[in-house]
Amino acid sequence: MSEWALYNALKGWTLYDLTISEVQLLIQVMSANEVKLTQVCRRGAAQWKPLSAQENPDFFLKKTQNADNYPPIPQDKTSSGIDTDYFVVRPRKQLPRLHKRYDVTIACTLFSTNKSFETESVNLSEGGLQFKDLLPDWIAGYFIVGVTTPNGLVQLMCSLVEDQKEKKRVQIVSEDTDPQYMLYRHWLSSLP
Structure with missing residues (x-):
């Protein structure tokens, strides 16, 4: 039933x-x-x-399992070589990086409307930043990341990177013409 x-x-x-x-x-x-x-x-x-x-x-x-009254399975159907006739395993496509990644540890502060969170970068690029610490749950949507460069604090508009196992990465969504983003890019270009 x-x-x-x-x-x-x-x-x-x-x-x-x-x-x-x-x-x-x-x-x-x-x-x-x-x-x-x-x-x-x-x-x-x-x-x-x-x-x-x-x-x-x-x-x-x-x-x-009672195999009585059933014919034996043909040997050519039990070998692992037959799998290649039916399954194609394609290597995962690795997309090229858009921006050079810099492994730099620098103080960063994430700001929302009424809260802030201090952490350090693991690496950064023109496209985003990865932090040492897991980001708190109240970090969502768009927010400001303050990057403490040797030339002073640079503030960038960011959002969380989607589909990440650990909430540690953000993408920069500032406009190319944003003066703060231009200062950040200029500072990055001076790094080795």
Whole structure:
């Protein structure tokens, strides 16, 4: 009877109207982490529950493999060489850097409307900065980064770099004609 639903948070999919056999099959092809992050729900239930062998032992029954009355799998279909007929693994494309990166440690202050955060740079370029410390959660949208150069404080309009594992990088969004950005670029050009 098709009465089960699974939600896999790791892969972001949901399947409805599954039989117990279908759920068992899905569990067999899931990684241990996927199983831990999967929720299960029976039709008519009030809420989703974590998928576990304790709560749903029927889903985790080990089926015996009986190969009787089946022909052997052809050897040419079991070699790893056959994978190359079906799968092409393309190397990740590395985009060229737009700006030269400078590994410089310098004091920086991030300013929002009513707060500030002091840190140091790990590296910087005309396009952005990476900081030593994780940035606080209140850093969002557009904000000012004050870079303490030997010639004084330079203030740059910045935003967070998207899709980063650790919140440590910002991109500069100041206009090319902004006098502060021009001072920053001039200072960068003087670095070795």
